[in-house]
Amino acid sequence: MTExxxxxxxxxxxxxPVAHSLSPLLHNYAYSRLGLNYRYLAYxxxxxxxxxALxxxxxxxxxxxxxxxxxxxxxxxxxDRLDPVAAATGSVNTICCREGKLEGYSTDGEGFLWSLQEEGNYVSAGKSVLLLGAGGAARAVSYALAAQGINSLTILNRSEHRANSLAEKLQALFPSLSLKAALLTxxxxxxxxxxxxxxVNSLSGDPWPWEEMAASFYEGTLVYDLRYSLCRTGFINWAEKSGxxxxxGLGMLLAQAALSFELFTGVEPPFKLMKKVLTEVNC
Incomplete structure (x- = not known):
């Protein structure tokens, strides 16, 4: 790494919090391998x-x-300026400082779709989706799925008002999408x-012990936890045991980090190297 x-x-x-984040590891490893005079810290x-702070x-x-x-x-x-996806989703996960101005981008949705397709071998078009949560990540992911042509989306959230608000925003953008919103129970x-x-689980925490809830899944259902804890979450254990x-979210983290890396540096990210360093991190 450069001095x-x-x-x-x-x-x-x-x-x-940010102390748990793997983003500093990913970005600093990429800077080091490419010899870039950059540092990435968590604040x-x-x-x-x-x-x-901004x-x-x-x-x-x-x-x-x-x-x-x-x-x-x-x-x-x-x-100061939002890219079209960030403006449409109402969610920003990347900010670039350019000419004294702040530019906001959303790379979460694109990162999620990469993981869904490459790691999950899942084609979204024509499918029915259940989304748990209605925060910033949920906004980005739901917009990306709707843009891919899913048939229906049901949003469940601990605040029914926020679920309805997200559903209304998506309905305005995608009039043909079948949408439902309800309280998460x-x-x-x-x-x-x-x-x-x-x-898709976008909740930051578990609303109840998932292992205690009996589940009946549609055959071949894919369950995606946006959290990227290296240790298996209760949600993941419950879903897998239920068939x-x-x-x-490690794949999504990787893909959105690579997109952010290029926005920050103007340099093509070393995607394979970034993926390799993630696989070497153990629970």
Missing amino acids: IDGFTRVCGLIGL PVQPDDLQP RGLTALNFSGVNVTAPHKEAVIPFI TGSVKCYLPQVSLI AKVLN
């Missing part, structure tokens, strides 16, 4: 400190930052499980 000096460009991750940012990015000449929960939606009022999950071929195919 830090007065020309070193700084990138990072803002969110809360825990409280919600009340979000605006001054102002500091341009003042300190950051190259850019990734954005994770709980800030993916909250950053939008402070962004064990009853609503059990009701919709047999009706879909893809279940579903499972994926966690």
Whole structure:
């Protein structure tokens, strides 16, 4: 890795919490292998400190930052320019600092689709999907799936109002998409499980012990947990024991990180090397 000096460009991750993140590992490994004079750090940012933190990015000449929960939606009022996907989804996971301005992008959806297709061998068009959660990641993923031509989407969330709000936004963008929104309960999950071929969990935490809930899946159902804990989550264990195919969010992390890397540096990411370093990290 190059030595830090007065020309070193700084990138990072803002969110809360961020200590668990693998993004610094991925980005710094890629910088090192390509000999780029960049560093990537994780910055825990409280919600009340979000605006001054964003102002500091341009003042300190950051190259850019990734954005994770709980800030993916909250950053939008402070962004000078949004790319079309970020504007449509209402979610930003990548901010670039250019000419004193903040530019917001959403690479989550594209990263999710790469993982879904390459790792899950799943074709979205014409399928029925159940989405758990309605936050920033859920917005990006649901938009990406709708753009791929899914037939129906059911959104379950702990706040029914947020589920309805996301459904209304998607309906305006995709009038032919069959949409439902409801409160997340064990009853609503059990009701919709047999009706879909893809279940996406975007919840930051488990609403109940999944292992205690009996499940009946449609044959061949793929269950995707957007969380990328290297240890298996209770959600993943429950789904697999109930007969579903499972994926966690490591593939999505990899793909969205590669897209962000290119936005920050203007250099093609060493995708295979970044993938290799992820496979070498053990629980």
